Amino acid sequence: MSTYKFGTKAIHSGVDPDPTTGAIMTPIYQTSTYVQEEIGSHKGYQYSRIQNPTRTALEKSLATVENGKYASCLGSGMAATDLVMRMLKPGDEVIAINGLYGGSYRIFKTVYEPLGIKFHFDPMVELDSIAQRINANTRLLWLETPTNPLLQIIDLQAICSLAKKHGIMVAVDNTFASPYLQNPLDLGADIVMHSVTKYLAGHSDVIMGALITNSEEIAEEIQRLRTTTGAVPGPQDCFLVLRGIKTLHLRMRQHCINAKAIAEYLNAHPKVEKVNWPGLPDHPNHEVAKKQMRDFGGMLSFSLVGDRMEDAKTILNNCKLFCLAESLGGVESLSSHPATMSHAALPKEERLKTGIVDSLIRLSVGVEDAEDLLKDLDNALSKI
Numbered sequence: 001m002s003t004y005k006f007g008t009k010a011i012h013s014g015v016d017p018d019p020t021t022g023a024i025m026t027p028i029y030q031t032s033t034y035v036q037e038e039i040g041s042h043k044g045y046q047y048s049r050i051q052n053p054t055r056t057a058l059e060k061s062l063a064t065v066e067n068g069k070y071a072s073c074l075g076s077g078m079a080a081t082d083l084v085m086r087m088l089k090p091g092d093e094v095i096a097i098n099g100l101y102g103g104s105y106r107i108f109k110t111v112y113e114p115l116g117i118k119f120h121f122d123p124m125v126e127l128d129s130i131a132q133r134i135n136a137n138t139r140l141l142w143l144e145t146p147t148n149p150l151l152q153i154i155d156l157q158a159i160c161s162l163a164k165k166h167g168i169m170v171a172v173d174n175t176f177a178s179p180y181l182q183n184p185l186d187l188g189a190d191i192v193m194h195s196v197t198k199y200l201a202g203h204s205d206v207i208m209g210a211l212i213t214n215s216e217e218i219a220e221e222i223q224r225l226r227t228t229t230g231a232v233p234g235p236q237d238c239f240l241v242l243r244g245i246k247t248l249h250l251r252m253r254q255h256c257i258n259a260k261a262i263a264e265y266l267n268a269h270p271k272v273e274k275v276n277w278p279g280l281p282d283h284p285n286h287e288v289a290k291k292q293m294r295d296f297g298g299m300l301s302f303s304l305v306g307d308r309m310e311d312a313k314t315i316l317n318n319c320k321l322f323c324l325a326e327s328l329g330g331v332e333s334l335s336s337h338p339a340t341m342s343h344a345a346l347p348k349e350e351r352l353k354t355g356i357v358d359s360l361i362r363l364s365v366g367v368e369d370a371e372d373l374l375k376d377l378d379n380a381l382s383k384i
């Protein structure tokens, strides 16, 4: 499969005609257990916490699109992050990007820090600053790019090579980019984590996570931990994601085209203060984005002239196609207000310091017709 281009891989990998009937679609093996012919003789499947054929097909597909050898699906993105943390032991230290996904911050600070793991947060922009935080106990770098909700881009290749020099494992949360736009394993990462819930599933109907790696040792440890702790997704959800991945390339192309049209429109709008989208030539990390991503993605955020929370509310209330909701990456366009939603727990001063201003609006641009999306925003902006 590795010699094929992305769309071909997305459609064909992991999917073989079913051996019993020839069904072209992988069946939903809704079973907990498998009958063994005799003691010590089975067909590779014993119990669905350990393996399930629908899940195996999806894992092959995920490994292929992420240019990895091994993939493991988990019950949610957070279960995937949790599994990586379980590889650490008390006394170990982690350097994580600041401005990472709120749920990741929460699990680090409220679950793993009390267990004796130390977390440092760094913007991951200056290599010297990262290097200064490294010591003999540093085990893991936790990265995320583009970041949420400001769409900053960090240089994965440069950071991975620094980590390699010090023998530190690198995990990248690749949810925002999706494997269509960016493959961190190719840039030197050891583990790619996905909230499959988002672009990979793509239709806002599944919660799932995944970990992908090229290291046999890491893959075995993931498999051992998952079998032991049990956060596996069900076969029906695996089927839905297998189906979702078949159109990942088509969806992502349209997400990118639509986001570009909206970013350019907003960038020229007199009521808009600032647009954060890595595809804009004046984005501070545009060159890094061009180097490590195939396109610039469907996520963007923008702030308003005057920075009034009331104006942001007016816009969000007047959008008809952009639905106000957490989450992202589905075919339908969504809007959110980070200051009162995803980042409400941050003290106002902290929030403003990180650039999450009162009027900031985040959009997950869907695959509707761009003209309709532009009209929707234009109408909402006319109300302020």
Ligand SMILES: *Cc1c(COP(=O)(O)O)cnc(C)c1O
Binding pocket: 076, 077, 078, 079, 101, 103, 104, 144, 148, 173, 175, 176, 194, 195, 196, 197, 198, 207, 208, 209
């Ligand atoms: C949604 C999300 C997660 C968590 O995934 P769940 O599937 O909701 O558990 C982690 N990282 C990022 C970047 C996300 O957007």
